[in-house]
Amino acid sequence: MDKKRPGYALFIDRVKREGKYDEWKRWYDKHKEGGDSIKKATYNACLSMGYAGAESEREKHEKFVRDESKKEHEEWHNSEMRANQLEEEEIAVIQVLGDYDISESDLPEHIAWVYHNLHKCKGEVNEWFVTPDQAPSPGAWSMLEWAVGNRTKFMDSVIREQLKLNAAKDVDEGMKAVEKSIEQIDEMLRSINREKASEKA
Secondary structure, eight states, rough: OOOOOOOOHHHHHHHTTOHHHHHHHHHHHHHHHOOOOOOHHHHHHHHHTTOHHHHHHHHHHHHHHHHHHHHHHHHHHHHHHHHHHHHHHHHHHHHHHHHHHOOGSSHHHHHHHHHHHGGGSSSGGGSSSOOOGGGHHHHHHHHHHHHHHHHHHHIOOOOOOOHHHHHHHHHHHHHHHHHHHHHHHHHHHHHHHHHHEEEEE
């Protein structure tokens, strides 16, 4: 409890917190112009705005201090919860991708950029270690903003699906190469058979 400061001083502090200081100043100027001393004008301005005495003001001040302490504790708690959530998301990401080592070439440019900059995005946007002008496109930045709040979904729905597409594409290209090789062998066999048939004729 702040017993060192007079009640009217605590009242003025509250007036400032509530954004009413300009109104208090007008009352102060009015009382000062009426001949009051600085101290008396200060006190009378408080009375004009509803000051109900030191005891009442100290109770309000104590409540404010308690509320602020509670607010700080809640902010700390929320910060801890968010940190735990991020850690859980990171674990979920690892479970989604396993130990897969992703290189730039595995992903389209904008997805790769998001993936490789996601770890720079902690806290509020203005606290990130990456800025919109560093993104390869506005779409990449938008995807990054979405991915920050949906890390597991980004890894599962975007990265893993993209890797699946790449794998399927590799298999498809491999099959096409095999088919092409088979066609070439068939053509060689047909050519040999034609030559043999020509020799017999």
